[in-house]
Amino acid sequence: MKILHVTHPLKEDEIPQQDTVLIMGFFDGVHRGHQKVIKTGVDIAKKHGLRSVLITFDRSPRVVYQKEQNFKYLSTEKRKAALIEKLGVDDLYFIKFTTDFSKLTPQEFVDNYMINMRAKFVVGGFDYTYGKRDIANMQTLPQYSRDKFEIITVPKQTFDEEKIGSSSIKDLILSDQIDQANHLLGYYYQNTGIVVHGLQRGRTLGFPTANLAIGQDELIPSIGVYATRIKVDGKWYDSMTSVGYNVTFSENTGITVECNIFDFDQDIYDQPITIEWIHYLRGEIKFNGPDGLIAQLHHDQDDSKALLRNLE
Incomplete structure:
Protein backbone atom coordinates (compact mmCIF):
# COMPACT_ATOMS: atom_id res chain seq x y z
CA MET A 1 0.00 0.00 0.00
CA ASP A 160 -27.59 -5.14 19.48
CA GLU A 161 -29.49 -2.56 17.41
CA GLU A 162 -26.95 0.17 18.28
CA LYS A 163 -24.73 1.86 15.71
CA ILE A 164 -21.11 0.73 15.75
CA GLY A 165 -19.29 4.04 16.10
CA SER A 166 -15.99 5.42 17.34
CA SER A 167 -17.68 7.50 20.06
CA SER A 168 -19.59 4.55 21.49
CA ILE A 169 -16.44 2.42 21.44
CA LYS A 170 -14.59 5.14 23.34
CA ASP A 171 -17.37 5.15 25.93
CA LEU A 172 -16.98 1.39 26.37
CA ILE A 173 -13.20 1.66 26.79
CA LEU A 174 -13.70 4.33 29.45
CA SER A 175 -16.32 2.33 31.36
CA ASP A 176 -14.60 -1.00 32.12
CA GLN A 177 -15.98 -2.66 28.99
CA ILE A 178 -12.82 -3.30 26.98
CA ASP A 179 -14.11 -6.75 26.00
CA GLN A 180 -17.16 -5.28 24.28
CA ALA A 181 -15.03 -2.54 22.72
CA ASN A 182 -12.69 -5.19 21.31
CA HIS A 183 -15.64 -7.02 19.79
CA LEU A 184 -16.85 -3.88 18.02
CA LEU A 185 -13.35 -3.00 16.88
CA GLY A 186 -12.79 -6.47 15.50
CA TYR A 187 -9.38 -6.71 17.16
CA TYR A 188 -7.75 -6.05 20.54
CA TYR A 189 -7.38 -2.37 21.39
CA GLN A 190 -3.82 -1.08 21.50
CA ASN A 191 -1.80 1.80 22.88
CA THR A 192 1.78 2.78 22.13
CA GLY A 193 4.30 4.42 24.40
CA ILE A 194 7.70 4.46 26.03
CA VAL A 195 8.96 2.67 29.14
CA VAL A 196 9.86 5.31 31.73
CA HIS A 197 11.26 5.27 35.27
CA GLY A 198 8.67 4.88 38.01
CA LEU A 199 8.82 4.48 41.79
CA GLN A 200 9.81 0.79 41.46
CA ARG A 201 7.26 -0.14 44.12
CA GLY A 202 6.28 -3.28 42.19
CA ARG A 203 9.77 -4.68 42.45
CA THR A 204 9.63 -4.59 46.26
CA LEU A 205 6.32 -6.49 46.12
CA GLY A 206 7.69 -9.22 43.88
CA PHE A 207 5.84 -7.89 40.83
CA PRO A 208 8.24 -5.65 38.92
CA THR A 209 6.46 -3.41 36.46
CA ALA A 210 7.31 -1.41 33.38
CA ASN A 211 5.94 2.10 33.82
CA LEU A 212 4.43 3.14 30.49
CA ALA A 213 4.12 6.68 29.16
CA ILE A 214 1.32 6.36 26.62
CA GLY A 215 1.12 8.70 23.62
CA GLN A 216 -0.65 11.84 24.76
CA ASP A 217 -3.26 11.75 21.97
CA GLU A 218 -4.25 8.13 22.64
CA LEU A 219 -7.28 7.05 24.66
CA ILE A 220 -6.22 5.06 27.75
CA PRO A 221 -8.65 2.50 29.20
CA SER A 222 -10.50 3.13 32.46
CA ILE A 223 -9.01 2.64 35.92
CA GLY A 224 -8.52 -1.03 36.70
CA VAL A 225 -6.42 -4.13 36.16
CA TYR A 226 -6.28 -5.88 32.79
CA ALA A 227 -4.94 -9.01 31.17
CA THR A 228 -2.70 -7.65 28.42
CA ARG A 229 0.01 -8.42 25.93
CA ILE A 230 2.97 -6.15 25.38
CA LYS A 231 5.32 -5.93 22.43
CA VAL A 232 8.94 -5.16 23.26
CA ASP A 233 11.66 -5.14 20.60
CA GLY A 234 9.34 -6.82 18.11
CA LYS A 235 8.24 -9.69 20.39
CA TRP A 236 4.92 -10.13 22.19
CA TYR A 237 4.81 -11.11 25.89
CA ASP A 238 1.87 -11.99 28.13
CA SER A 239 1.33 -9.53 30.93
CA MET A 240 -1.08 -7.83 33.29
CA THR A 241 -1.43 -4.08 33.51
CA SER A 242 -2.78 -1.65 36.07
CA VAL A 243 -4.24 1.73 35.20
CA GLY A 244 -4.62 3.57 38.47
CA TYR A 245 -3.60 5.99 41.20
CA ASN A 246 -1.55 3.70 43.51
CA VAL A 247 -4.23 4.20 46.15
CA THR A 248 -2.86 1.61 48.60
CA PHE A 249 0.30 3.66 49.14
CA SER A 250 -1.22 7.13 48.60
CA GLU A 251 1.73 8.09 46.42
CA ASN A 252 -0.04 10.97 44.62
CA THR A 253 1.46 9.98 41.28
CA GLY A 254 -1.59 10.75 39.18
CA ILE A 255 -2.78 8.06 36.79
CA THR A 256 -0.08 5.53 35.98
CA VAL A 257 0.01 2.62 33.54
CA GLU A 258 2.15 -0.17 35.02
CA CYS A 259 2.72 -3.46 33.24
CA ASN A 260 3.93 -6.65 34.92
CA ILE A 261 5.44 -8.75 32.11
CA PHE A 262 5.39 -12.49 32.76
CA ASP A 263 8.63 -14.50 32.60
CA PHE A 264 10.61 -11.40 31.66
CA ASP A 265 13.76 -9.86 33.10
CA GLN A 266 15.27 -7.24 30.80
CA ASP A 267 16.17 -3.58 31.11
CA ILE A 268 13.77 -1.87 28.72
CA TYR A 269 13.85 1.71 29.96
CA ASP A 270 13.29 4.24 27.16
CA GLN A 271 12.20 1.52 24.74
CA PRO A 272 9.05 1.93 22.61
CA ILE A 273 6.27 -0.55 23.34
CA THR A 274 2.85 -1.55 22.09
CA ILE A 275 0.30 -2.80 24.61
CA GLU A 276 -2.77 -4.82 23.71
CA TRP A 277 -5.71 -4.76 26.14
CA ILE A 278 -7.26 -8.24 26.19
CA HIS A 279 -9.63 -8.39 29.18
CA TYR A 280 -10.77 -6.23 32.10
CA LEU A 281 -10.10 -8.13 35.36
CA ARG A 282 -11.18 -5.80 38.16
CA GLY A 283 -11.31 -2.25 39.44
CA GLU A 284 -8.72 -0.56 41.61
CA ILE A 285 -8.82 -1.65 45.26
CA LYS A 286 -7.31 0.13 48.26
CA PHE A 287 -5.71 -2.39 50.64
CA ASN A 288 -4.70 -1.82 54.25
CA GLY A 289 -1.12 -2.75 53.45
CA PRO A 290 1.17 -4.62 51.08
CA ASP A 291 0.14 -8.14 52.14
CA GLY A 292 -3.40 -7.82 50.85
CA LEU A 293 -2.16 -6.25 47.63
CA ILE A 294 0.41 -9.02 47.05
CA ALA A 295 -2.24 -11.71 47.54
CA GLN A 296 -4.52 -9.98 45.05
CA LEU A 297 -1.71 -9.60 42.51
CA HIS A 298 -1.11 -13.34 42.65
CA HIS A 299 -4.79 -13.87 41.84
CA ASP A 300 -4.62 -11.34 39.01
CA GLN A 301 -1.56 -13.02 37.57
CA ASP A 302 -3.15 -16.48 37.71
CA ASP A 303 -6.33 -15.17 36.08
CA SER A 304 -4.38 -13.36 33.37
CA LYS A 305 -2.20 -16.35 32.53
CA ALA A 306 -5.21 -18.66 32.29
CA LEU A 307 -7.09 -16.25 30.05
CA LEU A 308 -4.13 -15.49 27.80
CA ARG A 309 -3.30 -19.19 27.51
CA ASN A 310 -6.78 -19.80 26.14
CA LEU A 311 -6.20 -17.25 23.36
CA GLU A 312 -3.46 -19.37 21.82
Missing part, protein backbone atom coordinates in the same frame (compact mmCIF):
# COMPACT_ATOMS: atom_id res chain seq x y z
CA LYS A 2 1.26 3.44 -0.92
CA ILE A 3 0.91 6.11 1.78
CA LEU A 4 0.86 9.81 0.89
CA HIS A 5 0.83 12.78 3.25
CA VAL A 6 -0.55 15.74 1.32
CA THR A 7 -1.50 19.36 1.88
CA HIS A 8 -4.17 21.30 0.00
CA PRO A 9 -3.99 21.94 -2.90
CA LEU A 10 -2.79 18.65 -4.34
CA LYS A 11 0.31 18.67 -6.50
CA GLU A 12 0.17 17.16 -9.96
CA ASP A 13 2.25 14.13 -8.96
CA GLU A 14 -0.09 13.41 -6.03
CA ILE A 15 -3.09 12.85 -8.29
CA PRO A 16 -3.73 9.21 -9.27
CA GLN A 17 -2.65 8.28 -12.77
CA GLN A 18 -5.56 5.87 -13.30
CA ASP A 19 -9.27 5.77 -12.54
CA THR A 20 -10.15 5.09 -8.93
CA VAL A 21 -12.64 3.97 -6.35
CA LEU A 22 -12.49 6.54 -3.57
CA ILE A 23 -13.18 5.42 0.01
CA MET A 24 -14.02 8.41 2.18
CA GLY A 25 -13.97 8.81 5.96
CA PHE A 26 -11.91 9.64 9.03
CA PHE A 27 -11.96 6.01 10.22
CA ASP A 28 -10.68 6.51 13.78
CA GLY A 29 -10.15 3.00 15.12
CA VAL A 30 -11.00 1.31 11.80
CA HIS A 31 -13.76 -0.59 13.64
CA ARG A 32 -16.17 -3.13 12.16
CA GLY A 33 -18.38 -0.39 10.70
CA HIS A 34 -15.40 1.24 9.01
CA GLN A 35 -14.18 -2.14 7.81
CA LYS A 36 -17.48 -2.67 5.97
CA VAL A 37 -17.08 0.64 4.15
CA ILE A 38 -13.45 -0.04 3.24
CA LYS A 39 -14.07 -3.63 2.11
CA THR A 40 -16.97 -2.42 -0.06
CA GLY A 41 -14.66 0.03 -1.84
CA VAL A 42 -11.86 -2.50 -2.26
CA ASP A 43 -14.26 -5.09 -3.69
CA ILE A 44 -15.67 -2.61 -6.22
CA ALA A 45 -12.16 -1.63 -7.28
CA LYS A 46 -11.19 -5.25 -7.84
CA LYS A 47 -14.39 -5.96 -9.76
CA HIS A 48 -13.87 -3.06 -12.17
CA GLY A 49 -10.09 -3.11 -12.41
CA LEU A 50 -9.73 0.26 -10.68
CA ARG A 51 -7.34 1.53 -8.02
CA SER A 52 -8.72 1.67 -4.47
CA VAL A 53 -7.84 4.98 -2.84
CA LEU A 54 -8.75 5.85 0.75
CA ILE A 55 -8.81 9.52 1.74
CA THR A 56 -8.60 10.45 5.40
CA PHE A 57 -7.09 13.23 7.53
CA ASP A 58 -4.12 13.75 9.81
CA ARG A 59 -6.39 14.85 12.68
CA SER A 60 -10.03 14.76 13.63
CA PRO A 61 -12.14 17.46 11.95
CA ARG A 62 -13.55 18.14 15.41
CA VAL A 63 -10.18 19.54 16.46
CA VAL A 64 -10.48 22.19 13.72
CA TYR A 65 -14.24 22.80 13.50
CA GLN A 66 -15.18 22.53 17.18
CA LYS A 67 -11.74 23.55 18.51
CA GLU A 68 -11.92 20.47 20.74
CA GLN A 69 -9.05 20.33 23.21
CA ASN A 70 -7.22 17.15 24.28
CA PHE A 71 -9.00 15.02 21.69
CA LYS A 72 -8.17 11.34 22.18
CA TYR A 73 -7.86 8.88 19.33
CA LEU A 74 -8.57 5.17 19.07
CA SER A 75 -5.75 4.71 16.57
CA THR A 76 -2.51 6.48 15.88
CA GLU A 77 -1.77 7.33 12.27
CA LYS A 78 0.62 4.38 12.07
CA ARG A 79 -1.95 2.00 13.56
CA LYS A 80 -4.68 3.29 11.26
CA ALA A 81 -2.46 2.73 8.24
CA ALA A 82 -1.64 -0.83 9.34
CA LEU A 83 -5.31 -1.71 9.83
CA ILE A 84 -6.28 -0.20 6.48
CA GLU A 85 -3.48 -2.01 4.67
CA LYS A 86 -4.80 -5.35 5.95
CA LEU A 87 -8.08 -4.62 4.15
CA GLY A 88 -6.37 -4.41 0.76
CA VAL A 89 -6.41 -0.68 -0.04
CA ASP A 90 -3.98 0.38 -2.79
CA ASP A 91 -3.33 4.03 -1.83
CA LEU A 92 -3.86 5.83 1.47
CA TYR A 93 -3.98 9.62 1.55
CA PHE A 94 -3.58 11.55 4.80
CA ILE A 95 -4.71 15.13 4.08
CA LYS A 96 -3.42 17.76 6.48
CA PHE A 97 -6.61 19.20 7.97
CA THR A 98 -5.62 22.86 8.02
CA THR A 99 -7.91 25.79 8.66
CA ASP A 100 -7.72 26.70 4.96
CA PHE A 101 -8.67 23.15 3.96
CA SER A 102 -11.62 23.27 6.36
CA LYS A 103 -13.01 26.32 4.52
CA LEU A 104 -13.52 24.47 1.22
CA THR A 105 -17.13 24.55 0.07
CA PRO A 106 -18.81 21.21 -0.61
CA GLN A 107 -18.45 21.77 -4.36
CA GLU A 108 -14.77 22.69 -4.02
CA PHE A 109 -14.13 19.57 -1.96
CA VAL A 110 -15.88 17.33 -4.48
CA ASP A 111 -14.08 18.97 -7.41
CA ASN A 112 -10.64 18.70 -5.79
CA TYR A 113 -10.85 15.43 -3.86
CA MET A 114 -13.29 13.32 -5.84
CA ILE A 115 -13.48 14.41 -9.47
CA ASN A 116 -9.83 15.51 -9.59
CA MET A 117 -8.88 12.14 -8.05
CA ARG A 118 -10.33 10.37 -11.10
CA ALA A 119 -13.13 8.75 -9.14
CA LYS A 120 -15.47 6.40 -10.96
CA PHE A 121 -17.05 5.35 -7.67
CA VAL A 122 -17.17 7.16 -4.32
CA VAL A 123 -17.85 4.97 -1.30
CA GLY A 124 -18.80 6.34 2.11
CA GLY A 125 -20.73 5.42 5.21
CA PHE A 126 -24.32 6.59 5.60
CA ASP A 127 -23.18 9.40 7.91
CA TYR A 128 -20.13 10.60 5.95
CA THR A 129 -19.90 14.38 5.57
CA TYR A 130 -17.54 16.69 3.68
CA GLY A 131 -18.62 19.99 5.21
CA LYS A 132 -21.67 21.11 7.17
CA ARG A 133 -23.76 18.04 7.88
CA ASP A 134 -27.04 19.45 6.55
CA ILE A 135 -25.66 20.37 3.11
CA ALA A 136 -22.62 18.11 2.59
CA ASN A 137 -23.68 14.53 3.15
CA MET A 138 -24.10 11.36 1.14
CA GLN A 139 -27.69 12.29 0.23
CA THR A 140 -26.64 15.65 -1.26
CA LEU A 141 -23.51 14.33 -2.99
CA PRO A 142 -25.27 13.75 -6.36
CA GLN A 143 -25.86 17.49 -6.75
CA TYR A 144 -22.11 18.15 -6.48
CA SER A 145 -20.87 15.15 -8.46
CA ARG A 146 -21.31 16.68 -11.95
CA ASP A 147 -22.36 13.14 -12.97
CA LYS A 148 -18.71 12.10 -12.95
CA PHE A 149 -18.93 9.13 -10.57
CA GLU A 150 -21.29 6.60 -9.03
CA ILE A 151 -22.09 6.98 -5.33
CA ILE A 152 -22.15 3.96 -3.03
CA THR A 153 -23.57 4.54 0.45
CA VAL A 154 -22.84 1.83 3.01
CA PRO A 155 -25.70 1.52 5.52
CA LYS A 156 -25.34 1.77 9.27
CA GLN A 157 -23.60 -1.21 10.86
CA THR A 158 -25.12 -2.21 14.19
CA PHE A 159 -24.63 -4.47 17.18
Whole structure:
Protein backbone atom coordinates (compact mmCIF):
# COMPACT_ATOMS: atom_id res chain seq x y z
CA MET A 1 0.00 0.00 0.00
CA LYS A 2 1.26 3.44 -0.92
CA ILE A 3 0.91 6.11 1.78
CA LEU A 4 0.86 9.81 0.89
CA HIS A 5 0.83 12.78 3.25
CA VAL A 6 -0.55 15.74 1.32
CA THR A 7 -1.50 19.36 1.88
CA HIS A 8 -4.17 21.30 0.00
CA PRO A 9 -3.99 21.94 -2.90
CA LEU A 10 -2.79 18.65 -4.34
CA LYS A 11 0.31 18.67 -6.50
CA GLU A 12 0.17 17.16 -9.96
CA ASP A 13 2.25 14.13 -8.96
CA GLU A 14 -0.09 13.41 -6.03
CA ILE A 15 -3.09 12.85 -8.29
CA PRO A 16 -3.73 9.21 -9.27
CA GLN A 17 -2.65 8.28 -12.77
CA GLN A 18 -5.56 5.87 -13.30
CA ASP A 19 -9.27 5.77 -12.54
CA THR A 20 -10.15 5.09 -8.93
CA VAL A 21 -12.64 3.97 -6.35
CA LEU A 22 -12.49 6.54 -3.57
CA ILE A 23 -13.18 5.42 0.01
CA MET A 24 -14.02 8.41 2.18
CA GLY A 25 -13.97 8.81 5.96
CA PHE A 26 -11.91 9.64 9.03
CA PHE A 27 -11.96 6.01 10.22
CA ASP A 28 -10.68 6.51 13.78
CA GLY A 29 -10.15 3.00 15.12
CA VAL A 30 -11.00 1.31 11.80
CA HIS A 31 -13.76 -0.59 13.64
CA ARG A 32 -16.17 -3.13 12.16
CA GLY A 33 -18.38 -0.39 10.70
CA HIS A 34 -15.40 1.24 9.01
CA GLN A 35 -14.18 -2.14 7.81
CA LYS A 36 -17.48 -2.67 5.97
CA VAL A 37 -17.08 0.64 4.15
CA ILE A 38 -13.45 -0.04 3.24
CA LYS A 39 -14.07 -3.63 2.11
CA THR A 40 -16.97 -2.42 -0.06
CA GLY A 41 -14.66 0.03 -1.84
CA VAL A 42 -11.86 -2.50 -2.26
CA ASP A 43 -14.26 -5.09 -3.69
CA ILE A 44 -15.67 -2.61 -6.22
CA ALA A 45 -12.16 -1.63 -7.28
CA LYS A 46 -11.19 -5.25 -7.84
CA LYS A 47 -14.39 -5.96 -9.76
CA HIS A 48 -13.87 -3.06 -12.17
CA GLY A 49 -10.09 -3.11 -12.41
CA LEU A 50 -9.73 0.26 -10.68
CA ARG A 51 -7.34 1.53 -8.02
CA SER A 52 -8.72 1.67 -4.47
CA VAL A 53 -7.84 4.98 -2.84
CA LEU A 54 -8.75 5.85 0.75
CA ILE A 55 -8.81 9.52 1.74
CA THR A 56 -8.60 10.45 5.40
CA PHE A 57 -7.09 13.23 7.53
CA ASP A 58 -4.12 13.75 9.81
CA ARG A 59 -6.39 14.85 12.68
CA SER A 60 -10.03 14.76 13.63
CA PRO A 61 -12.14 17.46 11.95
CA ARG A 62 -13.55 18.14 15.41
CA VAL A 63 -10.18 19.54 16.46
CA VAL A 64 -10.48 22.19 13.72
CA TYR A 65 -14.24 22.80 13.50
CA GLN A 66 -15.18 22.53 17.18
CA LYS A 67 -11.74 23.55 18.51
CA GLU A 68 -11.92 20.47 20.74
CA GLN A 69 -9.05 20.33 23.21
CA ASN A 70 -7.22 17.15 24.28
CA PHE A 71 -9.00 15.02 21.69
CA LYS A 72 -8.17 11.34 22.18
CA TYR A 73 -7.86 8.88 19.33
CA LEU A 74 -8.57 5.17 19.07
CA SER A 75 -5.75 4.71 16.57
CA THR A 76 -2.51 6.48 15.88
CA GLU A 77 -1.77 7.33 12.27
CA LYS A 78 0.62 4.38 12.07
CA ARG A 79 -1.95 2.00 13.56
CA LYS A 80 -4.68 3.29 11.26
CA ALA A 81 -2.46 2.73 8.24
CA ALA A 82 -1.64 -0.83 9.34
CA LEU A 83 -5.31 -1.71 9.83
CA ILE A 84 -6.28 -0.20 6.48
CA GLU A 85 -3.48 -2.01 4.67
CA LYS A 86 -4.80 -5.35 5.95
CA LEU A 87 -8.08 -4.62 4.15
CA GLY A 88 -6.37 -4.41 0.76
CA VAL A 89 -6.41 -0.68 -0.04
CA ASP A 90 -3.98 0.38 -2.79
CA ASP A 91 -3.33 4.03 -1.83
CA LEU A 92 -3.86 5.83 1.47
CA TYR A 93 -3.98 9.62 1.55
CA PHE A 94 -3.58 11.55 4.80
CA ILE A 95 -4.71 15.13 4.08
CA LYS A 96 -3.42 17.76 6.48
CA PHE A 97 -6.61 19.20 7.97
CA THR A 98 -5.62 22.86 8.02
CA THR A 99 -7.91 25.79 8.66
CA ASP A 100 -7.72 26.70 4.96
CA PHE A 101 -8.67 23.15 3.96
CA SER A 102 -11.62 23.27 6.36
CA LYS A 103 -13.01 26.32 4.52
CA LEU A 104 -13.52 24.47 1.22
CA THR A 105 -17.13 24.55 0.07
CA PRO A 106 -18.81 21.21 -0.61
CA GLN A 107 -18.45 21.77 -4.36
CA GLU A 108 -14.77 22.69 -4.02
CA PHE A 109 -14.13 19.57 -1.96
CA VAL A 110 -15.88 17.33 -4.48
CA ASP A 111 -14.08 18.97 -7.41
CA ASN A 112 -10.64 18.70 -5.79
CA TYR A 113 -10.85 15.43 -3.86
CA MET A 114 -13.29 13.32 -5.84
CA ILE A 115 -13.48 14.41 -9.47
CA ASN A 116 -9.83 15.51 -9.59
CA MET A 117 -8.88 12.14 -8.05
CA ARG A 118 -10.33 10.37 -11.10
CA ALA A 119 -13.13 8.75 -9.14
CA LYS A 120 -15.47 6.40 -10.96
CA PHE A 121 -17.05 5.35 -7.67
CA VAL A 122 -17.17 7.16 -4.32
CA VAL A 123 -17.85 4.97 -1.30
CA GLY A 124 -18.80 6.34 2.11
CA GLY A 125 -20.73 5.42 5.21
CA PHE A 126 -24.32 6.59 5.60
CA ASP A 127 -23.18 9.40 7.91
CA TYR A 128 -20.13 10.60 5.95
CA THR A 129 -19.90 14.38 5.57
CA TYR A 130 -17.54 16.69 3.68
CA GLY A 131 -18.62 19.99 5.21
CA LYS A 132 -21.67 21.11 7.17
CA ARG A 133 -23.76 18.04 7.88
CA ASP A 134 -27.04 19.45 6.55
CA ILE A 135 -25.66 20.37 3.11
CA ALA A 136 -22.62 18.11 2.59
CA ASN A 137 -23.68 14.53 3.15
CA MET A 138 -24.10 11.36 1.14
CA GLN A 139 -27.69 12.29 0.23
CA THR A 140 -26.64 15.65 -1.26
CA LEU A 141 -23.51 14.33 -2.99
CA PRO A 142 -25.27 13.75 -6.36
CA GLN A 143 -25.86 17.49 -6.75
CA TYR A 144 -22.11 18.15 -6.48
CA SER A 145 -20.87 15.15 -8.46
CA ARG A 146 -21.31 16.68 -11.95
CA ASP A 147 -22.36 13.14 -12.97
CA LYS A 148 -18.71 12.10 -12.95
CA PHE A 149 -18.93 9.13 -10.57
CA GLU A 150 -21.29 6.60 -9.03
CA ILE A 151 -22.09 6.98 -5.33
CA ILE A 152 -22.15 3.96 -3.03
CA THR A 153 -23.57 4.54 0.45
CA VAL A 154 -22.84 1.83 3.01
CA PRO A 155 -25.70 1.52 5.52
CA LYS A 156 -25.34 1.77 9.27
CA GLN A 157 -23.60 -1.21 10.86
CA THR A 158 -25.12 -2.21 14.19
CA PHE A 159 -24.63 -4.47 17.18
CA ASP A 160 -27.59 -5.14 19.48
CA GLU A 161 -29.49 -2.56 17.41
CA GLU A 162 -26.95 0.17 18.28
CA LYS A 163 -24.73 1.86 15.71
CA ILE A 164 -21.11 0.73 15.75
CA GLY A 165 -19.29 4.04 16.10
CA SER A 166 -15.99 5.42 17.34
CA SER A 167 -17.68 7.50 20.06
CA SER A 168 -19.59 4.55 21.49
CA ILE A 169 -16.44 2.42 21.44
CA LYS A 170 -14.59 5.14 23.34
CA ASP A 171 -17.37 5.15 25.93
CA LEU A 172 -16.98 1.39 26.37
CA ILE A 173 -13.20 1.66 26.79
CA LEU A 174 -13.70 4.33 29.45
CA SER A 175 -16.32 2.33 31.36
CA ASP A 176 -14.60 -1.00 32.12
CA GLN A 177 -15.98 -2.66 28.99
CA ILE A 178 -12.82 -3.30 26.98
CA ASP A 179 -14.11 -6.75 26.00
CA GLN A 180 -17.16 -5.28 24.28
CA ALA A 181 -15.03 -2.54 22.72
CA ASN A 182 -12.69 -5.19 21.31
CA HIS A 183 -15.64 -7.02 19.79
CA LEU A 184 -16.85 -3.88 18.02
CA LEU A 185 -13.35 -3.00 16.88
CA GLY A 186 -12.79 -6.47 15.50
CA TYR A 187 -9.38 -6.71 17.16
CA TYR A 188 -7.75 -6.05 20.54
CA TYR A 189 -7.38 -2.37 21.39
CA GLN A 190 -3.82 -1.08 21.50
CA ASN A 191 -1.80 1.80 22.88
CA THR A 192 1.78 2.78 22.13
CA GLY A 193 4.30 4.42 24.40
CA ILE A 194 7.70 4.46 26.03
CA VAL A 195 8.96 2.67 29.14
CA VAL A 196 9.86 5.31 31.73
CA HIS A 197 11.26 5.27 35.27
CA GLY A 198 8.67 4.88 38.01
CA LEU A 199 8.82 4.48 41.79
CA GLN A 200 9.81 0.79 41.46
CA ARG A 201 7.26 -0.14 44.12
CA GLY A 202 6.28 -3.28 42.19
CA ARG A 203 9.77 -4.68 42.45
CA THR A 204 9.63 -4.59 46.26
CA LEU A 205 6.32 -6.49 46.12
CA GLY A 206 7.69 -9.22 43.88
CA PHE A 207 5.84 -7.89 40.83
CA PRO A 208 8.24 -5.65 38.92
CA THR A 209 6.46 -3.41 36.46
CA ALA A 210 7.31 -1.41 33.38
CA ASN A 211 5.94 2.10 33.82
CA LEU A 212 4.43 3.14 30.49
CA ALA A 213 4.12 6.68 29.16
CA ILE A 214 1.32 6.36 26.62
CA GLY A 215 1.12 8.70 23.62
CA GLN A 216 -0.65 11.84 24.76
CA ASP A 217 -3.26 11.75 21.97
CA GLU A 218 -4.25 8.13 22.64
CA LEU A 219 -7.28 7.05 24.66
CA ILE A 220 -6.22 5.06 27.75
CA PRO A 221 -8.65 2.50 29.20
CA SER A 222 -10.50 3.13 32.46
CA ILE A 223 -9.01 2.64 35.92
CA GLY A 224 -8.52 -1.03 36.70
CA VAL A 225 -6.42 -4.13 36.16
CA TYR A 226 -6.28 -5.88 32.79
CA ALA A 227 -4.94 -9.01 31.17
CA THR A 228 -2.70 -7.65 28.42
CA ARG A 229 0.01 -8.42 25.93
CA ILE A 230 2.97 -6.15 25.38
CA LYS A 231 5.32 -5.93 22.43
CA VAL A 232 8.94 -5.16 23.26
CA ASP A 233 11.66 -5.14 20.60
CA GLY A 234 9.34 -6.82 18.11
CA LYS A 235 8.24 -9.69 20.39
CA TRP A 236 4.92 -10.13 22.19
CA TYR A 237 4.81 -11.11 25.89
CA ASP A 238 1.87 -11.99 28.13
CA SER A 239 1.33 -9.53 30.93
CA MET A 240 -1.08 -7.83 33.29
CA THR A 241 -1.43 -4.08 33.51
CA SER A 242 -2.78 -1.65 36.07
CA VAL A 243 -4.24 1.73 35.20
CA GLY A 244 -4.62 3.57 38.47
CA TYR A 245 -3.60 5.99 41.20
CA ASN A 246 -1.55 3.70 43.51
CA VAL A 247 -4.23 4.20 46.15
CA THR A 248 -2.86 1.61 48.60
CA PHE A 249 0.30 3.66 49.14
CA SER A 250 -1.22 7.13 48.60
CA GLU A 251 1.73 8.09 46.42
CA ASN A 252 -0.04 10.97 44.62
CA THR A 253 1.46 9.98 41.28
CA GLY A 254 -1.59 10.75 39.18
CA ILE A 255 -2.78 8.06 36.79
CA THR A 256 -0.08 5.53 35.98
CA VAL A 257 0.01 2.62 33.54
CA GLU A 258 2.15 -0.17 35.02
CA CYS A 259 2.72 -3.46 33.24
CA ASN A 260 3.93 -6.65 34.92
CA ILE A 261 5.44 -8.75 32.11
CA PHE A 262 5.39 -12.49 32.76
CA ASP A 263 8.63 -14.50 32.60
CA PHE A 264 10.61 -11.40 31.66
CA ASP A 265 13.76 -9.86 33.10
CA GLN A 266 15.27 -7.24 30.80
CA ASP A 267 16.17 -3.58 31.11
CA ILE A 268 13.77 -1.87 28.72
CA TYR A 269 13.85 1.71 29.96
CA ASP A 270 13.29 4.24 27.16
CA GLN A 271 12.20 1.52 24.74
CA PRO A 272 9.05 1.93 22.61
CA ILE A 273 6.27 -0.55 23.34
CA THR A 274 2.85 -1.55 22.09
CA ILE A 275 0.30 -2.80 24.61
CA GLU A 276 -2.77 -4.82 23.71
CA TRP A 277 -5.71 -4.76 26.14
CA ILE A 278 -7.26 -8.24 26.19
CA HIS A 279 -9.63 -8.39 29.18
CA TYR A 280 -10.77 -6.23 32.10
CA LEU A 281 -10.10 -8.13 35.36
CA ARG A 282 -11.18 -5.80 38.16
CA GLY A 283 -11.31 -2.25 39.44
CA GLU A 284 -8.72 -0.56 41.61
CA ILE A 285 -8.82 -1.65 45.26
CA LYS A 286 -7.31 0.13 48.26
CA PHE A 287 -5.71 -2.39 50.64
CA ASN A 288 -4.70 -1.82 54.25
CA GLY A 289 -1.12 -2.75 53.45
CA PRO A 290 1.17 -4.62 51.08
CA ASP A 291 0.14 -8.14 52.14
CA GLY A 292 -3.40 -7.82 50.85
CA LEU A 293 -2.16 -6.25 47.63
CA ILE A 294 0.41 -9.02 47.05
CA ALA A 295 -2.24 -11.71 47.54
CA GLN A 296 -4.52 -9.98 45.05
CA LEU A 297 -1.71 -9.60 42.51
CA HIS A 298 -1.11 -13.34 42.65
CA HIS A 299 -4.79 -13.87 41.84
CA ASP A 300 -4.62 -11.34 39.01
CA GLN A 301 -1.56 -13.02 37.57
CA ASP A 302 -3.15 -16.48 37.71
CA ASP A 303 -6.33 -15.17 36.08
CA SER A 304 -4.38 -13.36 33.37
CA LYS A 305 -2.20 -16.35 32.53
CA ALA A 306 -5.21 -18.66 32.29
CA LEU A 307 -7.09 -16.25 30.05
CA LEU A 308 -4.13 -15.49 27.80
CA ARG A 309 -3.30 -19.19 27.51
CA ASN A 310 -6.78 -19.80 26.14
CA LEU A 311 -6.20 -17.25 23.36
CA GLU A 312 -3.46 -19.37 21.82
